[in-house]
Amino acid sequence: MDFNDQLRRYFGTDDLDAVAPGAMEAGIERMKVDLGMETDPGRRFALWALMHMLGEAPDLDVAFKDPQERDAARNFMDLLDKAPGALS
Template identity: 70%
Template sequence: MDFDDQLHRYFGSADLDAVPPAAIAAGVERMRVDFGLEKDRGRRFALWSLLFLLGAAPDLDAFDDPADRDAARDFMDMMDKDR
């Protein structure tokens, strides 16, 4: 799942600065629903990662597989180091 494709799918633009706040909120809600319905682990992780970057990711216990929770923790640590 390509990052720009996700942005276009949920927000209609790859430039989030150009997206109105109400559209951001609606896109985040759609992403959260899709995250809950998605069965593919890679796609779920991609959705979770973008939600994390937007400050809207579900808790790590949303991942059933411990390896996915570990990967999410690693992602969070990596993003924290860049700040």
Template identity: 65%
Template sequence: MDFDDQLRRYFATADLAAISPDALQAGIEQMRVDLGLEADRARRFALWSLLYMLGAGPDLDIAFKDPADRDAARDFMALVDRAAPD
């Protein structure tokens, strides 16, 4: 899953700054629906990751049944949080 492709799919643009608040909420809701329906582990992780970066990621216990996936998500969260400017 390419990041820009996902932005275009859910928000009709790859430019985050161009997304209106209403379009952002609508895209996030659609992503949550897709996350709930997605059976492929890698695609689920990619959807959850984008939701997390948008501040809308569901709790790990809800998003991932497999403990290994939850651990990978925790590692991702730590990496993103360390990369964030202070």
């Protein structure tokens, strides 16, 4: 799942600065619902990753039942913390 595709799907644009506060809240709510319904591990991870960057991701033990998926999410968070100009 492409990052910009996710932004357009949930916020109607790939420019987060152009998203109105109400649209941001609505998009995040749709993301939460989709995360709860998604069964494909890769799509689920991509959705969780965007939610994490927006500060809205559920805890790892809630989002990922598989220990390897939790480890991958921790690695993602570590990499993001080291990346200059990251969203989170």
